[in-house]
Amino acid sequence: MTTKEIKHVPEPVLRRLPRYLQILTRLKEEGIKEVSSTRIADELRLDSTQVRKDIEFTGIIGKPKTGFLVPQLIHAIESFLNWDNVTDAFLVGAGSLGTAILGYPGFNNYGINIIAAFDSNPEKAGGTIRNIPIFHIDKLPDLSHRMHVHIGIITVPAAAANEVATMMIDGGIKAIWNFAPVQLRVPKEIIVENVLLHASLSVLTRKLGQSIQDQK
Amino acid sequence: MTTKEIKHVPEPVLRRLPRYLQILTRLKEEGIKEVSSTRIADELRLDSTQVRKDIEFTGIIGKPKTGFLVPQLIHAIESFLNWDNVTDAFLVGAGSLGTAILGYPGFNNYGINIIAAFDSNPEKAGGTIRNIPIFHIDKLPDLSHRMHVHIGIITVPAAAANEVATMMIDGGIKAIWNFAPVQLRVPKEIIVENVLLHASLSVLTRKLGQSIQDQK
């Protein structure tokens, strides 16, 4: 790989890296300085070569016999995922799921910082959750332009999701984390990451159905 | 494929099927009787061959020029995912995320029916959410045995997740839908489906970081 060559990173790699990070953070707390790909792989039931290849993307090189330096690897993964410079985000839809996300303090460790929420229900406007203010949705266009927010989180009902996405994009948002079970119709330069819980469930229920069938 | 041969279904296929279902349900509401793989593919920005291949798993065969019958396909996918006979589930951890899930009526359409929730906080026990009773966690072993529940949902803090998983398995649960960001250590016959929101975020933040970098 030459100096400035941009190498494509497979999504499966991106999804595994935070899992490594989770182990590494724990090891660091335990005072462990070095870790091998074998150890990470064993904990996550993966192949050690895969772990090594994933780590290779971050640019960190290990040492035979001992492995990787824990703090160095943590830093490299966080930097690779862009989690070292936290990006501001808006959340739209302060319903039950939206409230849970707003209430979760952990996301700051994962690269995003929710600075405001919006809802179409006038009764929700004016309140705060964990010091995050909730505004009426009408305020979104103005505020997103002024605050240069780049990430939008959609937790509105499916029927409203596309409308909200359009507002976000008009407001300058570049990436959308979408929890509504619909396909967003957005320009292709907009990054969309869907959290499709029904897709997750489909894997679970199908496997369960199979395993029950197999027992017969 | 001979009569009783069990064909392995790739996970990516299982994750796409509910997305098809969502389109199909909408089309059915609009009174549309037939749909082609091309149309589904266009809406989801997929390849039509892939859609056809996925549908093939459900056993439905289409007709040239017109495609597939919408109601028939809906039924086939639901049956394939085991969503036609809804499975009872327990949820453990009636915190903010757990409450959101308990409050969501949509899961009954996705094959699961949450019949009870548990929490270690005595103050939460006794209440109900959407008519779902919340019990103290101590009641879990007894109740799960008596009620023959097969699915467990974990929405407790990461530190408590493994302990809860063990209790669930002892109680006869066969499949776990895990929202805690930890690797559950369970026997291999137990089905675990993780919802790793930090993994989803890692994809988003990395891509965003890249796209911002590329513009420079």
Place this chain on the structure above:
DNA sequence: TTTTAATCGAGAAAAATATATCGAGAAATT
């Protein structure tokens, strides 16, 4: 010091997944 054991990283191989090609069938159009 020599031996042993563990690991990395490069390259090859295998497996899984996605995409392309094309003949045949069915509906609509001429």
Place this chain on the structure above:
DNA sequence: AATTTCTCGATATATTTTTCTCGATTAAAA
């Protein structure tokens, strides 16, 4: 009735992702 258009589904190909193999390197043990 012939032609065009669209689609399915079988097969082949391409791409992506995972796993395997192995020599080199390092630390610890003998």
